[in-house]
Amino acid sequence: MEGVVTSGLFSQLVKLCFYLLALRGLVVYTYRWLISPLSHIPGPFPAKFSDWYGAYYSALGSLHLRTLEAHERYGSVVRIGPNKISFNTISALHTIYSARTLQKTEGYVAMLPSPRVYNVHNVIDKDVHRFKRKIINQGLSEQRMRDFEPAMNNQIDIFIQNIRRACKESEDEWSEPINMTTPCKYLGYDIMGQFGFGQSFQLQIKPDNRFLVESINLSAILLGVYFQFADLVKARLHVVFASRALKLRKELQALMERIVSERVTAEKHSQHDLFSFVIDAKDPESGRGFSFTELWAEGRLLLIAGSDTSSTTITSLFFYLSRYPECYKKLASEIRGSFDHASDIHSSMQMVECIYLRACIDETLRMSPPVGGTMWRKACPGSGGIVIDGQCIPEGVELGCSAYALHHNEEYFPDSFTFKPERWIVSTDTSKESVDLARRAFAPFSLGTRGCAGRTMAYMETSNVIAKTIWYFDFTVAGGHFGTIGEGSSDGPEGRKRMKEFQLEDHFTSTHEGPYLQFKLRKEVADQLPR
Numbered sequence: 001m002e003g004v005v006t007s008g009l010f011s012q013l014v015k016l017c018f019y020l021l022a023l024r025g026l027v028v029y030t031y032r033w034l035i036s037p038l039s040h041i042p043g044p045f046p047a048k049f050s051d052w053y054g055a056y057y058s059a060l061g062s063l064h065l066r067t068l069e070a071h072e073r074y075g076s077v078v079r080i081g082p083n084k085i086s087f088n089t090i091s092a093l094h095t096i097y098s099a100r101t102l103q104k105t106e107g108y109v110a111m112l113p114s115p116r117v118y119n120v121h122n123v124i125d126k127d128v129h130r131f132k133r134k135i136i137n138q139g140l141s142e143q144r145m146r147d148f149e150p151a152m153n154n155q156i157d158i159f160i161q162n163i164r165r166a167c168k169e170s171e172d173e174w175s176e177p178i179n180m181t182t183p184c185k186y187l188g189y190d191i192m193g194q195f196g197f198g199q200s201f202q203l204q205i206k207p208d209n210r211f212l213v214e215s216i217n218l219s220a221i222l223l224g225v226y227f228q229f230a231d232l233v234k235a236r237l238h239v240v241f242a243s244r245a246l247k248l249r250k251e252l253q254a255l256m257e258r259i260v261s262e263r264v265t266a267e268k269h270s271q272h273d274l275f276s277f278v279i280d281a282k283d284p285e286s287g288r289g290f291s292f293t294e295l296w297a298e299g300r301l302l303l304i305a306g307s308d309t310s311s312t313t314i315t316s317l318f319f320y321l322s323r324y325p326e327c328y329k330k331l332a333s334e335i336r337g338s339f340d341h342a343s344d345i346h347s348s349m350q351m352v353e354c355i356y357l358r359a360c361i362d363e364t365l366r367m368s369p370p371v372g373g374t375m376w377r378k379a380c381p382g383s384g385g386i387v388i389d390g391q392c393i394p395e396g397v398e399l400g401c402s403a404y405a406l407h408h409n410e411e412y413f414p415d416s417f418t419f420k421p422e423r424w425i426v427s428t429d430t431s432k433e434s435v436d437l438a439r440r441a442f443a444p445f446s447l448g449t450r451g452c453a454g455r456t457m458a459y460m461e462t463s464n465v466i467a468k469t470i471w472y473f474d475f476t477v478a479g480g481h482f483g484t485i486g487e488g489s490s491d492g493p494e495g496r497k498r499m500k501e502f503q504l505e506d507h508f509t510s511t512h513e514g515p516y517l518q519f520k521l522r523k524e525v526a527d528q529l530p531r
Ligand code: HEM
Pocket: 120, 121, 122, 133, 136, 140, 302, 305, 306, 307, 309, 310, 313, 369, 370, 371, 375, 444, 445, 446, 449, 450, 451, 452, 453, 454, 455, 457, 458
């Protein structure tokens, strides 16, 4: 009898909880839809109710496409979450990312690898950021990059050797198809291992550490979801849904600890790496340097920030050159006419004069920005909000611009889905005004004090890899099914139908597959190959 009463009471309680939750949902969602100060801003209907919208499309890798679509449909100001506004104008871009009264959002804190371990990218506090950034800027300065360049070029030579090995002996035959995503990723991580800790991960030469690529890809997917919906971290979804990511993260942690401890025991200045510099670097004002934990947090960040992004740029550029033969021809003629020998291919006046190469890199960063999503900001507490393009944005609301959406805004980039390096070069067909306009709307590295610290390195790496590859090889799209991997498809989902666009999955940084290319060694330069 007592049991029957207890179970009756229990089911009543469950019902009550259910009704209370439903009522709370009704109140919250009605408020967000009809009463919120953002309710007048148009946008995709489900996005008004919950950040599940952003989290879902981020997990699918298509939030950049949904953001562009929303701007095309609703205009330059779009509500893309209950508390998130995306802008798509040059004026908004410059106001948001240079405003002193805006700061990064809680989504960045959700990216912490361990509690309270901040790095220069995810730290919100402006004073702490200023201190970290001053030191990192010195570590990534042009002079430091020049010192590091020979070590970078050694890694690029391994990349070239690996393609050479895939080539056939006969001059007339193409190599087997190579999925360019893979060697470009291995190269990116090997360079960043060398740069951060003085030793490459050796992904290019042996399989032992290649789990690192999957580990970082899975982490990026998870972090992308949390970046859009920071409260999900509390639900610890990763414990349920991402057991493989967590397992690989442990392996990565062990690998990094080994590399860091080997670096610590080696002579401090034995390498031109970030460690050798940062270990002694001090903030000129406060005299403070990095603690060991901070150094570790920065090294881990740079591994992700510097490798995935540059390798996506290089892979995308291979894709576009293989799809636009006239651009490929022009670039090959510039590179093969600018240098006398492979050993001349590094940062130099000759490289600076390769303006078509630079235009190809910029056009790739425009078409397929490796960080294409919206970098959320919000007004600092007590600032009273901010006005952007005539819209009053109250404190607490997240706002930003998506590089992918801006880069495909037809007002700034006519025929925006066509790869046209010429749009970056003033000529009889391209006015100075249109190049200036394009420059102001171009934001692959974001802007302002929180803009990318590694631009110099990214351009150096991309230029050297592409110039050396074109110096040594001819390449073409693989035949058959392989040749289609990486491109859009007419029967693909919305936003993925454009065949000549390299398909990126945007999860904060991006993942991708392909393009599959086939190579032939140019016999006239074969004797210059590094041994
Ligand atoms: C093509 C390659 C690259 C692209 C497209 C890129 C893009 C970006 C973007 C968009 C941001 C701003 C992120 C935000 O607001 O949350 C950023 C920040 C950052 N990037 Fe890059 N990046 C590239 C390469 C690199 C490299 C090679 C390094 C270092 C070796 C690097 C280091 C950083 C750092 C440290 C930050 C944080 C800056 C701060 O908050 O003060 N990046 N990058």
